[in-house]
Amino acid sequence: MVHIGDRPLEQWRALGYGRRETVVCFYCWRGIDAQTGTKVPLLARGRIGGLVRPHFAHPAGTAPPGGHSRETVWHINAKHRLARWAATLSNVTQVRLEQWTEHRDRRADVHVVLDDGARLALEAQRELITDELWQARHRDYAAAHVRDVWFMRPDTRIPHVLFAEGIPAETRRGYAGDWKRFTTWCARTGRRALPATGDTLTEYLTHLKGEDKSPATMDRALASIAVAHAAAELPKPSTVGARRVLKGHETERKKSKDPSRRPRRAAATPPVLHKMVAATDTAAAIGRRDVAVLLLGFALAAHRSELRLLDWSDVAEVEEGLAVEIWRPKVNHEGPLGVPYGSNPATCPVRALRAWRQHLIETGRPPAGPLFLRIDRHGRIAHPMHRNGKPIGDPTGRITGEGIGDAVARAAARADLTAPAGLLPDLAPRWSGHSPRRGFATAGKQAGKDFIETGRHGGWTDGSKSLAAYFDQAGIWDETNPLYGIGL
Known part of the structure; x- marks a missing residue:
């Protein structure tokens, strides 16, 4: 593949139409607007409409009706410019255009190999690309161990998902689902989703109330709509009416006294962790890993999204315990968090992580890369996964957020901390990857720890409403209860 700027015009003319005819249209040859393999020798011209602008052109009568699309012409120019730029970099050892991945899942606009062996896919994007399509391409490149780098045309609307940097993965997935449901409802009711009006939001929240959605679900729906407007660089619609609907729904739920409407999110406090650890077989790899997941x-x-992203390089064993560098997407935090030795060896996070590391060493896996790895039902650590002959999952074997949640749920079941939901729906608490985090907040309040310091250690913003709610619920039986000591 060549570009008009690669040689003087006279050289291209000697190779083009009416002469050697070895310079042919790339698009026609690739089957774009023509049958694959069509060879159309090109003319090399120096002007367009009186302006000096060297370009290749079809001879009269050989171009497809209307010519090749603007996207195609822009795209090929962008790819060549990216390729020429990449070739000038000192740490680049190879540059190829239109290079397929190993399993031919994706074809990079420009494939680049760096001197350390890393492979990049440079993608030039002119038009809007949907979140779903971008994510599919990104996943395929990741599975092929290729890092994709996107170059968007300045006036291109960026996919919403690319604005989600700093938002936890679970929240991003929730937002994506909420936005899809909102746009579907708008299409069905004849309303406009982007930009939306305050009246549209009020009607949509009324619709969600009619479906008896939880207040948390309704609140997240409003957040997803706000994120979509911000990504499109549009003003956020008024939420005054929608918030009134939400507030009224919350009040009605509280008045109903329906136990099924009061979520029982379980807190994995130290007494609970003692039971979970005692019921876990730490001789098995999955047991050692699960205990380390729980305690750390x-x-x-x-x-869970923060825990799964930890690498061994983020953890340093020091005299006092562990110094852990953890990425907090919602707060600005500099420096490591200190994790001291526990007073009880069975529930000491430092010893638990040391035991997991020792198991990896004993099985021939040096502690490098992801801190926590997936383990299948056969006990195989980071075993490659395939679907329809293609590799799936994180190629490094990193555990997923769902895997973190499953580890907590398994531990609760082993310790008989769950009840059959069908038999006792009002009593069965929900154990999840969030349970250790909530347990930390609960234990902090019960131990009389400072609200601000507790919040900063856990990554809550100062004055966090969610942390305040945890503290309030944990403090109903401590000395802050005004009924103690008043003489009853």
Whole structure:
């Protein structure tokens, strides 16, 4: 593949139409607007409409009706410019245009190999690309161990998902689902989703109330709509009416006294962790890993998305315990978090992580890369996964957020901390990857720890409403209860 600027015009003319005819239209040859393999020799011209602008052109009568699309012409120019730029970099050893990945899942506009062996896919994007399509391409490149780098045309609307940097993965997935449901409702009711009006939001929240959605679900729906407008660089619609609907729904739910409407999110406090650890077989790889997940998750008050992203390089064993560098997407935090040795060896996060590391060493896996790895039902650590002959999952074997949640749920079941939901729906608490984080907040309040310091350790913003709610619920039986000591 060549570009008009690669040689003087006279050289291209000698190779083009009416002469050697070895310079042919790339698009026609690739089957774009023509049958694959069509060879159309090109003319090399120096002007367009009186302006000096060298370009290749079809001879009269050989171009497809209307010519090739603007996107195609822009795209090929962008790819050549990216390729020429990449070739000038000192750490680049190879540059190829239109290079397929190993399993031919994706074809990079420009494929680049760096001197350290890393492979990049440079993608030039002129038009809007949907979140779903971008994510599919990104996943395919990741599975092929290729890092994709996107170059968007300045006036291109960026996919919403690319604005989600700093938003936890679970929240991003929730937003994506909420936005899809909102746009579907708008299409069905003849309303406009982007930009939306305040009246549209009020009507939509009324619709969600009619479906008896939880207040949390309704609140997140409003947040997803706000994120979509911000990504499109549009003003956010008024939420005054929608918030009134939400507030009224919350009030009605509280008045109903329906136990099924009061979520019982379980807190994995230290007494609970003692039971979970005691019921876990730590001779098995999955047992050692699960115990380390539970205890380190509690000690860091980590979201499951934060815990799964930890690498061994983020953890340093020091005299006092562990110094852990953890990425907090919602707060600015500099420096490591300190995790001291526990007073009880069985529930000490430092010893638990040391035991997991020792198991990896004993099985021939040096502690490098992801801190926590997936383990299948056969006990195989980070075993490659395939679907329809193609590799799936994180190629490094990193555990997923769902895997973190499953580890907590398994531990609760082993310790008989769950009840059959069908038999006792009002009593069965919900154990999840969030339980250690909530347990940390609950234990902090019960131990009389400072609200601000507890919040900063756990990554809550100062004055966090969610942390305040945890503290309030944990403090109903401590000395702050005004009924103690008043003489009853």
